[in-house]
Amino acid sequence: MAVLPAERDLRRVIGDADGAGDREVDGLGEQELLELYRSLVLLRTYDERSVVYHRQGRIGTYAIFWNHEAMQAGVVHALDDEDWIFPSYRESAIGLLRGMPPATVLSWWRGHPAGWWNPDDYGVASICVPIATHVPHAAGFAWGKKLKGERACAVAFFGDGATSEGSFHEGANFAAVTGAPLILLCNNNQWAISTPLEAQTRAETLADKAIGYGMPGVRVDGTDVLAVYEAAREAVARARAGEGPTFIEAFSYRTAPHATADDQRAYIDLDRVEEERKRECVGRFGGYLRRAGILHDDLAESIRTEAAEAMRAGIAAAEAEPPADVSLLFEHAYVDPPASFDSDLEELRRTLG
Numbered sequence: 490m491a492v493l494p495a496e497r498d499l500r501r502v503i504g505d506a507d508g509a510g511d512r513e514v515d516g517l518g519e520q521e522l523l524e525l526y527r528s529l530v531l532l533r534t535y536d537e538r539s540v541v542y543h544r545q546g547r548i549g550t551y552a553i554f555w556n557h558e559a560m561q562a563g564v565v566h567a568l569d570d571e572d573w574i575f576p577s578y579r580e581s582a583i584g585l586l587r588g589m590p591p592a593t594v595l596s597w598w599r600g601h602p603a604g605w606w607n608p609d610d611y612g613v614a615s616i617c618v619p620i621a622t623h624v625p626h627a628a629g630f631a632w633g634k635k636l637k638g639e640r641a642c643a644v645a646f647f648g649d650g651a652t653s654e655g656s657f658h659e660g661a662n663f664a665a666v667t668g669a670p671l672i673l674l675c676n677n678n679q680w681a682i683s684t685p686l687e688a689q690t691r692a693e694t695l696a697d698k699a700i701g702y703g704m705p706g707v708r709v710d711g712t713d714v715l716a717v718y719e720a721a722r723e724a725v726a727r728a729r730a731g732e733g734p735t736f737i738e739a740f741s742y743r744t745a746p747h748a749t750a751d752d753q754r755a756y757i758d759l760d761r762v763e764e765e766r767k768r769e770c771v772g773r774f775g776g777y778l779r780r781a782g783i784l785h786d787d788l789a790e791s792i793r794t795e796a797a798e799a800m801r802a803g804i805a806a807a808e809a810e811p812p813a814d815v816s817l818l819f820e821h822a823y824v825d826p827p828a829s830f831d832s833d834l835e836e837l838r839r840t841l842g
């Protein structure tokens with residue numbers, strides 16, 4: 490297999506605000522472009538409402554993904570339904586693009602068992618909170634698909650910080666050696682909580698790491714949904730053709746706190762954040778569609794309203810779930826429960842009143 494040199498230039502499809510440089514993507518007609526826009530707005534609405542629900546005490550700590558929507562939607566639209574997604578906490582709501590109800594994801598953030606979906610129902614694995622530990626899971630899963638002669642591929646989402654973890658290395662190397670049909674989607678938002686990218690690596694770009702594994706590495710503008718889509722579509726085609734994994738570095742800048750528990754004023758330059766927010770991904774794609782005459786105010790408003798309605802119904806359904814029984818904390822932990830199991834549970838029930 491010939492290994493392409495990792496590309497240092499950021500791939501872009503969407504041009505400037507004045508339309509200079511706008512390109513078209515082969516095979517994407519008006520309907521597909523609007524579907525992509527709907528997905529972006531659904532994710533954006535989910536994210537913005539979730540911050541409000543957190544402030545209102547209706548969900549727990551929440552990992553904000555504002556301005557990461559393009560890398561998530563761009564990839565999902567390049568997949569077929571049979572392909573699997575392995576999300577990190579940053580892609581918690583990616584299942585919405587596979588028909589998962591908002592109530593399910595909101596329940597997950599409420600710490601309620603109604604938020605535990607069956608991965609098989611959506612082709613979406615459980616949300617992975619430990620950094621990078623799902624990369625080997627995705628690699629093994631993809632290899633399994635190859636061994637079975639199935640057509641499906643898998644994509645693992647992880648951050649810039651994750652590339653410093655042993656699990657990332659093991660998963661990437663394993664996928665390369667086995668020729669697994671895997672897409673390694675690195676969300677390079679240049680921060681791992683308060684650790685900046687320059688403290689993370691001496692590599693000039695994260696895509697350069699792909700060379701060491703013997704796989705192609707490409708860099709795309711992570712706030713350009715069409716550039717992400719195009720790169721993901723190429724990676725999927727390689728995977729299906731038996732050419733193994735691809736590393737995609739989706740480059741952006743984190744323009745929201747790491748999570749609702751984070752006060753980024755302690756370490757980030759807020760002027761830079763303001764600057765970056767002006768190029769946020771939903772507005773950028775909206776501008777592209779308007780310049781192409783595909784999107785107009787009424788349509789944009791109805792897409793926003795539809796997403797807001799879905800969230801209103803979602804939080805109502807999540808809050809209508811009866812509280813989970815505390816015995817769940819103990820069940821499934823042991824094949825043979827220890828002798829103290831029953832009295833421990835009794836004590837917990839007494840403590841909780």
Ligand SMILES: Cc1ncc(C[n+]2csc(CCOP(=O)(O)OP(=O)(O)O)c2C)c(N)n1
Binds near residue numbers: 579747
């Ligand atoms: C194995 C492990 N170590 C540490 C943490 C604590 N932690 C949570 S998020 C995070 C930063 C990860 O940054 P990055 O990979 O860039 O992803 P991002 O949050 O920017 O999307 C860390 C260190 C963890 N969840 N898992």
Ligand SMILES: [Mg+2]
Binds near residue numbers: 648649679
């Ligand atoms: Mg990061």
